[in-house]
Amino acid sequence: MGTLNSIFLYLVQTAISLYLLIVFLRFLLQAVKADFYNPISQFIVKATNPAVIPMRKIVPGVGGYDMASLLLAFLLQMLAIATLVIIKYQAMPGAQLLLVGGFFGLLGLALNTLYIALIIMVIVSWVAPGSNQPAIYLIYQITEPFIAPIRKVIPPMGGLDFSVLVLLIGMHVIRIALYDSAAALGVLGVAPWLS
Structure with missing residues (x-):
């Protein structure tokens, strides 16, 4: 593959991946019932409305989940794979x-989105505990539904909360299983979020 093709592939993959992330965040924020009036939520909704609203006419929500956003994210992922191949x-x-x-x-x-969050x-929590920045509050709303069930089983001890560590270990185990499954099915090289 030539240099120009590599550059073009990089730019196209980056554009698709960024929009895919925004679309997936829209699904995730609705799934965890995050604050709709948060400025970041508003940006995500406005950035994805042109693609999501027409899809909602075909794909209705199910059980309070925005299936149109999830389907759009899946289609964008397939577009990224097709472009790569x-x-x-x-x-x-x-x-x-x-x-x-x-x-x-x-x-x-x-997994990557939750890991980064x-x-x-x-x-x-180390640098600016109690911060009420809109982005931090949104990240809290994304992570808390995953941490809270673990915290019920393993409560904080001596001021230390081990629930995040347990969740990170569990996610790493899932990631290993996904990685090995993707490799066995021959899709590892085309599923960029698993690299």
Whole structure:
């Protein structure tokens, strides 16, 4: 693959990945019932409305979950895979590669998003505890539904909260299983969020 193709692939993949992240965050924020009036939530909604609103006419919500956003994220993941295969390998990807790679890519994105949010929460708890920045509050709303059940089993001891550590270990175990499964199915190289 030539230098120009590599640059083009990088730019296209970056654009798709950034929008995919925003669309997935829209789904996640609604799933955890985050503050809709937060300025970051408002940005995410406005950035994704042009694509999500038409999809809602076809794909309704289910059980309070925005399935149109989730489907759009899945389609964007498949578009990223198709772009990679077409530009890098000069081949048309098969339906199985797109579907399985899209599924694993979306799971990898979910794990990476939660992992980064948890790391930010840990750093903020050391550097600026009690901060009420809109971004920090949103990250708290994303992570708390995953931490709270663990905290019920393992309460804070001596002022130390081990629930985040337990969650990070559990996520790493899931990531290893996903990585090995994706490798066994031959989609590891095209599911960028699992790399």
